[in-house]
Amino acid sequence: MLKLEDVSVFYDGIHALQGVSIDVPEGKIVSLIGANGAGKSTTLKSIVGLVRPASGSISWHGREISAAQTKDIVRRGIVLVPEGRRVFPNLTVEENLALGAYSRTDRSEVKKDREMVYDLFPRLRERINQSAGTLSGGEQQMLAVGRGLMTRPELFMLDEPSLGLAPLIVKMIFEIIREINRKGTTVLLVEQNAHAALEVADMGYVLETGSIILQGVGKELLADDRVRKAYLGEI
Structure with a gap:
């Protein structure tokens, strides 16, 4: 591959x-x-x-x-989730995910993938309209992973x-991987x-x-x- x-x-x-x-x-x-x-x-x-x-x-x-x-x-x-999360702090969770799908034209499939991300990370669904810069480190990592997945x-x-995250969040991130x-x-x-x-x-x-x-x-x-x-x- x-x-x-x-x-x-x-x-x-x-x-x-x-x-x-x-x-x-x-x-x-x-x-x-x-x-x-x-x-x-x-x-x-x-x-x-x-x-x-x-x-x-x-x-x-x-x-x-x-x-x-x-x-x-x-x-x-091929998609890279960079070190340090690199979310867009002034954009909402939803807007960050939308940017992950910027190169896609299959709108109905994009919507399905967004729901898949929210199913993987229920905490993001709870913060859908929250600015990414106000999220915790663990939540920002979830968002960075979710944004990467939006490219399919x-x-x-x-x-x-796992850098800088609490042990429970690290365990969750690896389960998601x-x-x-x-x-x-x-x-x-x-x-x-x-x-x-x-x-x-x-x-x-x-x-x-x-x-x-x-x-x-x-x-x-x-x-x-x-x-x-x-x-x-x-x-």
Whole structure:
């Protein structure tokens, strides 16, 4: 479905990605874990065209997209929920969701998807006319995820969805990620919360200073001593 082959990226004067290769099979959850500055966010930005690879290949359904415009990549079915939520604070919940569907013309299906988002996040339905900037951090994350779903993505990428959230909200967000995947959407997840990320993942990759150092089945990586020591705080 999505394949990165030997991708290198220079970002802000740093060799941020150094020959990164990742496979995201259709219908799976793939998690990318690593410390701050490892290159996780840069990987997602390179996929959606926000940064350009210096070398290597990014292909989507077998077609090269590394030179495509971000708007065209989104129209092809790849969507990124960025780190930090990035909701439009002066717009209502409903208006933020409407912007998520800006490129769609199937109005009746958009309405169905909006109801699906409200079913996934009942709290958003309760705050439908509330300005996004007045929502709690957890509610803003729900809105950011919902806005991304309004594009009806084939590949849903999330950058640090649990960052700064209370444990109960984190648990709910990961349950929603599972539910989104069960409904048929492929997920690529970037997370510092290695345990939660690998717990839900079919496949996982460990990124360190711009290079993939480990890869494998999510549960197997969770049991790997190197991962447990470096990312789970175990000795």
